[in-house]
Amino acid sequence: MSKVLGIISCNYQFNKIHELNQNRPIAALPFGGRYAIVDFPLSNMVNAGITSVGIVMPSDYRPILDHIRSGKSWSLNRKSGGLFILPGMTVSLDGNNKFPIKDFRKNIDFLKREKAEYIVISGSNSVINIDLAEVIEEHQLNQADVTLIYKEQSKVNCDELACIVKLDDKGQVTDMVKSGTVDFDSCRIFTDQLIIGRELLLRLLTESYSGDELSLIDLVKNRTKELKVCSYEFNGYYASIFSKETYFKANMSLMEPAVVQQLFHGNNKIVTRTKDNPPTKYSQEANIKDSLVSSGCLINGQLEKSLLFRGVKVEKGARIKNSIIMHDCQIGQDVVLENVILDKSVVISPGIEIIGHKDSPTFIPKFKSL
Amino acid sequence: MAKREIIAMLLAGGQGSRLGSMTKNIAKPAVSFGGKYRIIDFGLSNCMNSGVSTVGVLTQYKPFSLHSYVGIGSAWDLETSYDGGGLSVLSPYVGEKGGRWYKGTANALYENMKYINNLDPEQVLIIAGDHIYKMDYNQMLQFHKENNADVTISVMEVPIEEAFRFGVVAVDADMQIYKFQEKPPKPESNLVSMGIYIFKWSVLKQALIEDEEDEDSEKDFGKNILPKLLNEGKRLFAYSFNGYWRDVGTIESYYETNMELLAEDPPIDLYDGSFSVFSNSEALPPQVIGKKASVINSIVDNGCNIFGTLENSIVHANVYIAEGSVVKNSIILPNVRIGTGAVIDKVIVGYDTVIEEKCEIGLEKPDKEQQGGITLIEGVMTVPKGTKIAAGSSYNKEGGERHE
Numbered sequence A: 001m002s003k004v005l006g007i008i009s010c011n012y013q014f015n016k017i018h019e020l021n022q023n024r025p026i027a028a029l030p031f032g033g034r035y036a037i038v039d040f041p042l043s044n045m046v047n048a049g050i051t052s053v054g055i056v057m058p059s060d061y062r063p064i065l066d067h068i069r070s071g072k073s074w075s076l077n078r079k080s081g082g083l084f085i086l087p088g089m090t091v092s093l094d095g096n097n098k099f100p101i102k103d104f105r106k107n108i109d110f111l112k113r114e115k116a117e118y119i120v121i122s123g124s125n126s127v128i129n130i131d132l133a134e135v136i137e138e139h140q141l142n143q144a145d146v147t148l149i150y151k152e153q154s155k156v157n158c159d160e161l162a163c164i165v166k167l168d169d170k171g172q173v174t175d176m177v178k179s180g181t182v183d184f185d186s187c188r189i190f191t192d193q194l195i196i197g198r199e200l201l202l203r204l205l206t207e208s209y210s211g212d213e214l215s216l217i218d219l220v221k222n223r224t225k226e227l228k229v230c231s232y233e234f235n236g237y238y239a240s241i242f243s244k245e246t247y248f249k250a251n252m253s254l255m256e257p258a259v260v261q262q263l264f265h266g267n268n269k270i271v272t273r274t275k276d277n278p279p280t281k282y283s284q285e286a287n288i289k290d291s292l293v294s295s296g297c298l299i300n301g302q303l304e305k306s307l308l309f310r311g312v313k314v315e316k317g318a319r320i321k322n323s324i325i326m327h328d329c330q331i332g333q334d335v336v337l338e339n340v341i342l343d344k345s346v347v348i349s350p351g352i353e354i355i356g357h358k359d360s361p362t363f364i365p366k367f368k369s370l
Numbered sequence B: 001m002a003k004r005e006i007i008a009m010l011l012a013g014g015q016g017s018r019l020g021s022m023t024k025n026i027a028k029p030a031v032s033f034g035g036k037y038r039i040i041d042f043g044l045s046n047c048m049n050s051g052v053s054t055v056g057v058l059t060q061y062k063p064f065s066l067h068s069y070v071g072i073g074s075a076w077d078l079e080t081s082y083d084g085g086g087l088s089v090l091s092p093y094v095g096e097k098g099g100r101w102y103k104g105t106a107n108a109l110y111e112n113m114k115y116i117n118n119l120d121p122e123q124v125l126i127i128a129g130d131h132i133y134k135m136d137y138n139q140m141l142q143f144h145k146e147n148n149a150d151v152t153i154s155v156m157e158v159p160i161e162e163a164f165r166f167g168v169v170a171v172d173a174d175m176q177i178y179k180f181q182e183k184p185p186k187p188e189s190n191l192v193s194m195g196i197y198i199f200k201w202s203v204l205k206q207a208l209i210e211d212e213e214d215e216d217s218e219k220d221f222g223k224n225i226l227p228k229l230l231n232e233g234k235r236l237f238a239y240s241f242n243g244y245w246r247d248v249g250t251i252e253s254y255y256e257t258n259m260e261l262l263a264e265d266p267p268i269d270l271y272d273g274s275f276s277v278f279s280n281s282e283a284l285p286p287q288v289i290g291k292k293a294s295v296i297n298s299i300v301d302n303g304c305n306i307f308g309t310l311e312n313s314i315v316h317a318n319v320y321i322a323e324g325s326v327v328k329n330s331i332i333l334p335n336v337r338i339g340t341g342a343v344i345d346k347v348i349v350g351y352d353t354v355i356e357e358k359c360e361i362g363l364e365k366p367d368k369e370q371q372g373g374i375t376l377i378e379g380v381m382t383v384p385k386g387t388k389i390a391a392g393s394s395y396n397k398e399g400g401e402r403h404e
Helices: A015-021 A039-047 A062-068 A101-106 A108-113 A132-141 A198-207 A209-213 A216-221 A244-255 A257-264 B017-023 B040-050 B064-070 B105-111 B113-119 B137-146 B160-165 B201-213 B221-231 B251-260
Strands: A004-009 A052-057 A082-087 A118-122 A126-128 A146-154 A163-167 A173-178 A186-197 A229-233 A238-240 A280-282 A287-289 A291-293 A302-304 A319-321 A336-338 A340-342 A353-355 A362-364 B006-011 B054-058 B086-090 B123-128 B131-133 B151-157 B167-171 B177-182 B191-200 B236-240 B245-247 B287-289 B294-296 B298-300 B309-311 B326-328 B343-345 B347-349 B375-377
Touching: A004 A039, A015 A244, A039 A052, A039 A118, A039 A126, A039 A132, A052 A062, A082 A101, A101 A108, A101 A198, A101 A209, A101 A216, A108 A198, A118 A132, A118 A198, A126 A186, A132 A146, A132 A186, A132 A229, A146 A173, A173 A216, A173 A229, A186 A198, A186 A216, A186 A238, A198 A216, A238 A244, A244 A257, A244 A291, A244 A340, A287 A291, A287 B294, A291 A302, A336 A340, A353 A362, B006 B040, B006 B105, B006 B113, B006 B137, B017 B251, B017 B375, B040 B054, B040 B064, B040 B123, B040 B131, B040 B137, B054 B113, B064 B086, B105 B113, B105 B201, B105 B221, B113 B201, B123 B137, B123 B201, B131 B191, B137 B151, B137 B191, B137 B236, B151 B167, B151 B221, B167 B236, B177 B221, B177 B236, B191 B201, B191 B221, B201 B221, B221 B236, B245 B251, B251 B347, B294 B298, B298 B309, B343 B347
Parallel strands: A004 A052, A004 A118, A052 A082, A146 A229, A287 A302, A302 A319, A319 A336, A336 A353, A340 A362, B006 B054, B006 B123, B054 B086, B151 B236, B294 B309, B309 B326, B326 B343, B347 B375
Antiparallel strands: A118 A186, A126 A238, A146 A186, A163 A173, A163 A186, A280 B298, A291 B287, B123 B191, B131 B245, B151 B191, B167 B177, B167 B191
């Protein structure tokens, strides 16, 4: 395989998810019981044999570094290549304008020094397990300049600002537009992952001096006639997280065993930092249905259609339904929770009842005691 | 702890033949335990929690899985460090005069004298790789130094009628040992050795050299080294340990020790973050508990898919329990699949095994109970559809069909 470099852009934010994300970049948002969203792009790259990955950091980078550390969990603590922490624009970018040219210019020495043929560039708000090796192979076969990865999806599931790719009959990209401007029920949504030749990227960066306000997507979009911009359709499970509702929905979709199977039990593993929790213990009073539970939990209560992160304690008589409970929360006796998201280390005193709306769950921030 | 004050030598080479087919392909310290651990995790985690940062792991019997599990010790923060410490795997080796297997625990240490000499520690801690316990070796070291002891043996009290299975010590009021008997028929004390020793290296080294030359010696710590040092008038002390300690050397003790974790208030707290037990675990997805599943009084690890009924059981990583199956009072090792309608009771199922639909295991109880009524299913095999296996039996490759 040719040498490929990975770049994950983590310095953007969505207004709609602000509640969940105070002081926490979306890349570090806990997902699926034990993961951070950045685990998906990171694992996909490593699974494709990519051993050099640069991560463009936001100003509030602490939660990301806390999670990936030296990159050891992904075998990126290497002598040749490995993990590179890259500076990015420090003002929080709007999530719908990722991959600013400024970020790449800032790191141009890195792009010049890491002698890779191709670069895989990815966002950090997508839940996806994709075989990037296959995409790279197709990129090579097509002798493409750029390959954009898309997922055909109903419009209901995408942000009105999400990027739609328009294709000609040979599958080549002719244009990219915001989904709000399109009138179809079903559309090809750009998954924020693309492959581009390194030399080409360097050329684009040096050519367009005036383009400092633009994003890489703009550069590609403006050159669909001169460049060979191919597309790759991804058919598996894909969820883009850009609001509290999409976050809740994507997590809840894991109650479907087929989704868990596809995301986590296939050939390519999603790797995360292990924390050496003990296994989970269910007591005599436990009553669990249709739920996803991580290690280190102690469960004495009732659980239905809910997701428990690591180290959660649920006392006797507590009933949790249709909820997401993050790491180290403590749920007291006879507590009733329905349609809620508890952030890390929330303590709910005995007897409290919180019932959120089915479509817009109640959110309780980190370290709160109720 | 000062640099190189103490190093640990962890004896992990035993076959563990009393664990039957559980150790057919794997050394005893590498056997899974408690839902996510391997037995050796306890000794290594104790080292980590006690600040013992140099550990030699002596292996011999079927070491492949053990070697790959222990690796370079990263999981226990024992990765070989800048000062030459960290974890080293010490297997029997070949020299100019040929190679040989370790003849006993003392001989294993003798063969690795060069390793210890290079490190030049003041004290050597000797521990076993097949005990379940949490212990701060620092406290024992303090005791050892305060008494200016040549050897300190960690001891505990057991019912006198069980003492004959252990090394029995007799002590004076200062806990100085005046008598040591390995597995005596008529024990005169209920203080027994836990197989955990701290030796002054200078004393141990001399004893190992002399013992090696003694043709009548069985090259064993309990049988030879300790009685010899006592006879020579060396200062042997007993450090009494009051915590939880189990030897999981037999199928019955392995089963019981696992089951103790299911108690409402278990005697060993795995959830105590101030003294964690670490393991080299894979990053597996959370466990799925299905719509029709029932899980009570059980311990379940990551990567499991539970669609059936689970009761009083310990389930290791990546196990699949199909809808309509019932698993009770059992220990399921990693990567096992249990098919629809299968019912199993008081069974240890070895890793990577498939139990097909409608098998009934451990339900039929023979008049004369064997193996404590525990049924043992060997790892890496398939138990064909509808098979009935009586309680207390061992189901091995000869009886079943291998699937690899």
